[in-house]
Amino acid sequence: MGKRSSQRKHAAMLDSDDDNSSVSSSSDARSDHMSVSANEEVQLDKDRLLDEALDALYEKRGSTREKALSAIIEAFNSGLQHEFVEKKFATLLHPCITSIKKGSAKEVSLASHAIGLLALTVGCGDNAREILEGIFPTLPQALKIGADSSKISALLECLAIVTFVGGNDPAETERSMQIMWQLVHPKLGSNVAGVKPSPAVITAMVSAWAFLLTTIDGLSLDPKYWQESISYLSGLLDKDDRSVRIAAGEALAVIFEIGSLEKFCSQVKGAGGGSTQEGKELAHMHGLRGKVLNQVRNLAVEAGGKGSAKKDLNSQRNLFKDILEFLEHGDSPETSMKIGGDALQTSDWCQLIQLNFLKHFLGGGFVKHMQENDLLHDIFGFAPKKKYNLGAEHQMSSGEKRLFRSPNSVLNKARTQFLNKQRMLSKGRNVGRFAVGAADDEL
Incomplete structure (x- = not known):
């Protein structure tokens, strides 16, 4: 009698544990669902802001376009906008090219940076090649006009990033390097600025040239x-x-x-x-x-x-x-830096120069891109644990999951x-x- 009572008590305890586990599991599932829903809601807000900024790029007022470009850059720095780019790649690229053709020095700088971020987001492939083809001859022509150091530096960085991602043929890379070189070394050709380049422009040119080298x-x-x-x-x-x-x-x-x-x-x-x-x-x-x-x-x-x-x-x-x-x-110098708890290492000059250039270009968005951008993972052989575990995949949008899988x-x-x-x-x-x-x- 006592033995059976003890067995029943033990069974009840097991049932109770199962119930608690079920409740806990259900609670975790609801928590995960709420977390995913919240993330999707945040992404929807970002998409709406990007859509509004994209529409503003077609406005006549230059200051409005500048604010829109700043908003787009901020969005691309704060997260990988794969779904947005997948749907509206060309719609974003073409007004940015127009801004380089006709905008103020500030607008040209912002548009150049936005195009570079677009290239890093789409990664290697047909879209990156379309960006490279789209900026010629607009960008080389823009390099010949005016003497604003920040504008010239932004154009050089844009040319370097877009060529790095989209240039599969060595001849395309050499073409971009020649354009850079001629900017400060006039005797090689006629594609030069009308004034003597400043130290800032020389620094930007040499850095961009070495990056492509x-x-x-x-x-x-x-x-x-x-x-x-x-x-x-x-x-x-x-x-x-x-x-x-x-x-x-x-x-x-x-x-x-x-x-x-x-x-x-x-x-x-x-x-x-x-x-x-x-x-x-x-x-x-x-x-x-x-x-x-x-x-x-x-x-x-x-x-x-x-x-x-x-x-x-x-x-x-x-x-x-x-x-x-x-x-x-x-x-060669060996370097190591922490990105969200994971070690990013370089072991030769080429990788170190690539890392320094991309870190400078991305600025505040560097860590986010290093954690989430597959292209940068491939360049540096970097595989952050949080990106590729199951939990991280559940946080992806449907478009990112499709690209990932x-x-x-x-x-x-x-x-x-x-x-x-x-x-x-x-x-x-x-x-x-x-x-x-x-x-x-x-x-």
């Missing part, structure tokens, strides 16, 4: 182009402006990392015949290497001058110490194409990496 196979470019590039960048290392020096140093680091200079010298040495011209070219490259190395050594230990900003001085010293270590010993989607095909390109370039960099000191010993 990270995607180029050095063997595809004319060796004379490399000579001219290195000579110009070496000259910038002697400028008074530290931002110019830093940008030039980063560009030179990328050139040395992809190995183009070494490959060119090998071609000259292996050409045979030993002509006087070949000897002159080899001697010139040898002297250029030595000059750059001495400049890097000096900048790595430069003392602060009168009125110098200590922050800029420390940034310069740290950068050129890393460049010196790389040039002398072949060791479909193995045959345009996005996934484009990502595969992009990854193959990145692997090829990474393999080429590993083969071409060298230290200047070792190369000089060979000479």
Whole structure:
């Protein structure tokens, strides 16, 4: 009797536990449903605001368009607007291009930034190529008009981002790099600004040019182009402006990392015949290497001058110490930063330059994009845990789920194409990496 009573009591306890579990599970389900509903409601509000801003881009008043562009930039920084872009991609792109053609300097800057964010949102594929094709010849023409540094810098960043995402053909990337180069190096062509470029414009150009250089196979470019590039960048290392020096140093680091200079010298040495011209070219490259190395050594230990900003001085010293270590010993800087608890790491100059450029361009939206943007995950091999767990997927909108799940989607095909390109370039960099000191010993 007592035993049966004990068994019944135990059974009742089990039933009670099951009931509590059921209640708890039901409560969790309601909580999750409420959370998803709240997220969907917030997204609907964002969509309404984006629709209103999109309509405002067609207004005649310039200040109205500027406010609309600012709102669009804020929305694209605060979250990945995949559904909105999927439905209204062209409707957003074309008025932004019109703003670049006809708007004030501020409107041009805002429209350029919005187009860059649009490219990063759509990722690789047909839409990104449409953006690249759409900004030509509008953007190069806009670079020739006026002398507003912020406008020119925004246009350069836009050209760099759109080409980086949408340029599959190396010739397209080289075309954009030439447009940038000619802006501050007039003797290469007629596509130049009407006034002498400011240090801010030079810095923006060199940074954008180096960003695109990270995607180029050095063997595809004319060796004379490399000579001219290195000579110009070496000259910038002697400028008074530290931002110019830093940008030039980063560009030179990328050139040395992809190995183009070494490959060119090998071609000259292996050409045979030993002509006087070949000897002159080899001697010139040898002297250029030595000059750059001495400049890097000096900048790595430069003392602060009168009125110098200590922050800029420390940034310069740290950068050129890393460049010196790389040039002398072949060791690329390794970096690590936390993004929402996950570690984002870089192990070579190309990735570091890409990271710095995108971080600068995205500004306050950098962390959000690094957490949610598949394109950036592919570029840096970054896989945040919160993005890919089941709970995170339940928070996605229906459009994002469709893009995330479909193995045959345009996005996934484009990502595969992009990854193959990145692997090829990474393999080429590993083969071409060298230290200047070792190369000089060979000479």
